[in-house]
Amino acid sequence: MKPDKRDFERTIFGGFAATLLITALMFAAPLLNLPNIDMAAALGTPFAGGYAALPLTVAWWSGLVLFFLVGAVLSPLIFIYAYAGLMGASWLRGVEWAVFLWVIGGVGVMTGMGLGFNEAHATHPVMSVLMSLSAHVIYGAVLGQIAAGALIHLRREAPKAA
Secondary structure, eight states: OOOOOOHHHHHHHHHHHHHHHHHHHHHHHHHHOOOOOOHHHHHHHGGTTTOOOOOSHHHHHHHHHHHHHIIIIIHHHHHHHGGGGHHHHHHHHHHHHHHHHHHHHHIHHHHHHHHHOOTTTSSSSSHHHHHHHHHHHHHHHHHHHHHHHHHGHHHHHHHHOO
């Protein structure tokens, strides 16, 4: 079956809700004595001429918009088409998708930005990696669960025995 309008609407809503939750957790991390991870600043760095994007600057807001576009629109749109190839309950399919994104992001995108899985210059490199993975797992579970009702018809059915 092909995805329909409801699939897109519900999945993008799920992506927006998941991205909003992760953004709130990202800003609450320092209050919980966890390392500060500011994806808006990281993604806004190219807009700041290669310098760190300071909070509430145009470059920082550009990074935040990019973060939301990827998390709320691009990732959910691809997830719709990947859904049938993933296994398990809908929330677990979302987690599988998010772990895939975490690996691709850590290996490709973040490394290209001078960051990545092994941040030797970070104060807490292991904690940063675990927090990033945890955030992706939460994102995926929320995305998969919210999109579940719309995408259930896209599951591949096992062949029936004759």
